[in-house]
Amino acid sequence: MCISWCAGGGEETMTWTLVLVLSAIAYTCKVTGLVIIGGRELPEVVDRCLNLIPAALVSALIVNSTIGGDDGIVVDARAVGVAAAIIVATKRAPLVVVIVTGAAVTAVVRAVGLAP
Amino acid sequence: MSPIDATERSNDRSLAASCAVLGAAVGVFGIAFGVGSVAAGGSVAMTCVMSLLVFTGASQFSAVSVIASGGSTAAALAGASLLAARNGVYGLAMSRTLRGSLLKRIIAAQITIDESTAMSTAQEEPQAARVAFWWTGLSVYVFWNAGTLIGALAGNAIDPKKFVLDAAFPAGFEARVLPHLRHRSGRRAAAIGAVICAVTIPFMPAGVPILCASVGVLVGVKKP
Numbered sequence: 001m002c003i004s005w006c007a008g009g010g011e012e013t014m015t016w017t018l019v020l021v022l023s024a025i026a027y028t029c030k031v032t033g034l035v036i037i038g039g040r041e042l043p044e045v046v047d048r049c050l051n052l053i054p055a056a057l058v059s060a061l062i063v064n065s066t067i068g069g070d071d072g073i074v075v076d077a078r079a080v081g082v083a084a085a086i087i088v089a090t091k092r093a094p095l096v097v098v099i100v101t102g103a104a105v106t107a108v109v110r111a112v113g114l115a116p
Numbered sequence: 117m118s119p120i121d122a123t124e125r126s127n128d129r130s131l132a133a134s135c136a137v138l139g140a141a142v143g144v145f146g147i148a149f150g151v152g153s154v155a156a157g158g159s160v161a162m163t164c165v166m167s168l169l170v171f172t173g174a175s176q177f178s179a180v181s182v183i184a185s186g187g188s189t190a191a192a193l194a195g196a197s198l199l200a201a202r203n204g205v206y207g208l209a210m211s212r213t214l215r216g217s218l219l220k221r222i223i224a225a226q227i228t229i230d231e232s233t234a235m236s237t238a239q240e241e242p243q244a245a246r247v248a249f250w251w252t253g254l255s256v257y258v259f260w261n262a263g264t265l266i267g268a269l270a271g272n273a274i275d276p277k278k279f280v281l282d283a284a285f286p287a288g289f290e291a292r293v294l295p296h297l298r299h300r301s302g303r304r305a306a307a308i309g310a311v312i313c314a315v316t317i318p319f320m321p322a323g324v325p326i327l328c329a330s331v332g333v334l335v336g337v338k339k340p
Contacts, residue, residue, distance in 0.1 A: 012322075013157030014180070018189045022179055023169035025193070026200040030172075030225040033207020034214065042208065045337065048301070050205045052333045053198050054174060055296035056309030058289050060329030061181055061195075063313040065286040068185045068325075072318035082286045089290045096144055098290060 077115040081106030124243070131244055132251040135235055139255025142173070142231060143263035149176055150267020151274075156184040160268040167264035171257065172229050175199040177289065178326070187323020195326040206233040213245045227253025305336025 042050075066082045067073050085102030093101075109115050146167065153163040158180070170176055179196040183189075207228045213236060214224050232253035239245040296302040309332035316325040 012183065012186050012188065014153065014159075014162055014183055015189055016162060018179060018183070018192055019158075019162050019166045019170070021193055022166070022175065022196050022200075025197045026170045026172050026175060026203065027226065029197075029200045029202075029204040030207055030228045031222065033204035033209075034211050034225045034228055035207070035218070035221050037204075037208055038211045042205075047205060048337050049333050050202050052296075052301060052305040052336045053202055053330065055293060055302040055306040056329050056332030056336065057178065057195060057199055057326060058174065058293040058296070059306040059310040060313035060326045060332075061178055062286045062289045062293065063310045064185060064317065064326055065181050065289070067314065068317055068322070073314075078286065082290070085286070085290055089294055094141075096141075099144075099148065102286065102290075 075115075077106045077109040080109045080115065128244070128247050131239075131247055135248055135251035136255040138231060138235065138252055139257075139259045142256045143259030145173060146260040146263020147267035147270070149173070149180070149260075150264040150269075151271035152177070152184065152267075153180045153264075154268050154271030156180045158268075160265075160272060163268040164261070164265055167261050170196075170200075171226060171260065172200055172203055173260070174230070182323035182326060185322045187321065191321065191323030191327065195323065198327075198330055203228055206230075209233060209237060210249065213242060213249065224249070224253070227257055229253065229256065231256050301336040301338075305332040308332035308335050 062082070066078050067075055081102045081104075084105040085098050088101045089098045149167065150163055153166065153176075154160065158166070166176055166179075175196040178199050179192040182192040182195055207225060210224070210228055210233060214221060227250075232249050235252040236245045236249035239248050293306060297306055309329035312331060313325040313329045316328050320328065
């Protein structure tokens with residue numbers, strides 16, 4: 001496991017291991033909060049850390065899926081599409097509009113041959 | 117039936133209806149997940165089982181996104197698990213509202229997610245909070261899984277890059293991060309997470325930059 005971790009290699013595709021282990025982890029998190037810990041309080045700092053995880057990780061996921069490539073950083077049509085989607089999202093547009101804008105702008109940039 | 121009962125019932129009905137509409141909207145996102153998961157090499161069965169059992173959108177998108185960018189199973193699991201941890205906090209928040217038998221709470225746990233918690237905690241009356249939780253959770257469950265199946269079947273038939281779904285993915289994430297940017301600590305965590313990820317992409321194995329970004333949490337959590 002360490003070898004595939006360090007090299008980032010190994011099975012670089014979806015596996016049943018991923019699906020089933022993640023299922024178990026996700027349900028454990030849900031059931032721990034609702035049923036096992038129940039009405040007790042968590043230390044405030046733990047609570048705030050857990051609440052900040054989506055902000056840090058989701059913004060990293062945006063960066064990763066926008067400029068990440070097989071060989072380091074790749075700037076292509078995706079970056080233009082994502083920039084357009086960010087503008088629409090900050091105007092509080094519905095989710096569907098944000099996704100369609102991102103995809104449509106990327107398609108136009110690719111179609112006119114400005115970027116791959 | 118007394119007039120008060122009748123009013124309550126009609127209020128519950130309109131609340132339930134708006135929760136169901138929210139569920140249907142999430143279904144669209146389920147289609148995007150289905151397409152993305154198949155594009156990352158998952159079979160239709162794997163993709164559908166993931167939505168049925170994992171059932172927490174951000175974690176599922178994160179796992180698939182890490183795999184799609186060439187990351188290992190371990191890297192995909194680590195990022196997705198960090199995101200799943202917040203459902204534990206939602207469970208804590210909901211435990212005062214959701215009483216009842218152990219079996220009922222064990223079922224409720226599976227639908228304790230962003231949407232059901234948000235809709236439920238927005239209600240003032242305990243009865244309305246319960247109605248909102250169950251209707252939102254169950255309708256999101258139905259529509260998310262139906263959407264996943266449709267997306268997975270469609271994804272098998274098309275080339276995601278040709279149909280620019282590789283840009284739809286980050287665009288979908290953006291809409292998810294926005295609610296977390298309302299507070300200063302959230303903005304700080306997001307900015308540091310994004311910068312760490314961009315800086316580490318050229319040096320780290322795929323997927324690991326996402327984990328490095330979690331340092332953003334520790335910086336964000338400091339009192340302003």
